[in-house]
Amino acid sequence: MFALYPRVLAGDYPAVFAFYAAVLPELTGYALAHGDALSGYASWDAPEGATAFAVIQRDAFAGEVPSAPDEGGATFVVPVADAAAMDEAVALCRRHGAVLVAPARYLPGWGLRAAHLRDPDGNLLEIQTY
Missing domain, CATH: 3.30.720.110 (Signal recognition particle alu RNA binding heterodimer, srp9/1)
Structure with missing residues (x-):
C-alpha cells in the first residue's frame, strides 16, 4: 500500500537536512535511506521500509516544477x-x-x-x- 509522506522544500538544504537527520530517528524511528548534507535530496524510511519523509533543495525542485512555492509553509x-x-x-x-x-x-x-x-x-x- 502506498502512503502519503511529506517532502520539505528546503531553502537552506544543508541546515534542514542536518536538523531532520538529527531528530527524525529519535522522534519517529525513521532511518535515513538516501542522501546526505550535500546531495540536495534525502529520504527517510519508516521501520516497515516505506518512504516516510523527504527533504529536497527548493531551487532544484522549483526548476523541475514551476508551480513550486517560493517559501515554506508546511x-x-x-x-x-x-x-x-x-x-x-x-x-x-x-x-x-x-x-x-x-x-x-x-x-x-x-x-x-x-x-x-x-x-x-x-x-x-x-x-x-x-
Whole structure:
C-alpha cells in the first residue's frame, strides 16, 4: 500500500537536512535511506521500509516544477505518548536548531496538548499528545 509522506522544500538544504537527520530517528524511528548534507535530496524510511519523509533543495525542485512555492509553509505533526515525551521531543528539536514559537499547552478546542517549533527553514513542527 502506498502512503502519503511529506517532502520539505528546503531553502537552506544543508541546515534542514542536518536538523531532520538529527531528530527524525529519535522522534519517529525513521532511518535515513538516501542522501546526505550535500546531495540536495534525502529520504527517510519508516521501520516497515516505506518512504516516510523527504527533504529536497527548493531551487532544484522549483526548476523541475514551476508551480513550486517560493517559501515554506508546511506543518509537520509528531505525536508523542505523554507530557514527559513532549518535553523530551521539544528539547531534542531545540538542541538541533528548532526555535520554540509556542510552548506546550492544552488546546481545548483541539482536544490535545501541543508545542510548536520552527525548523531551520521556517516550517512549523507541532509536537502533540492527546
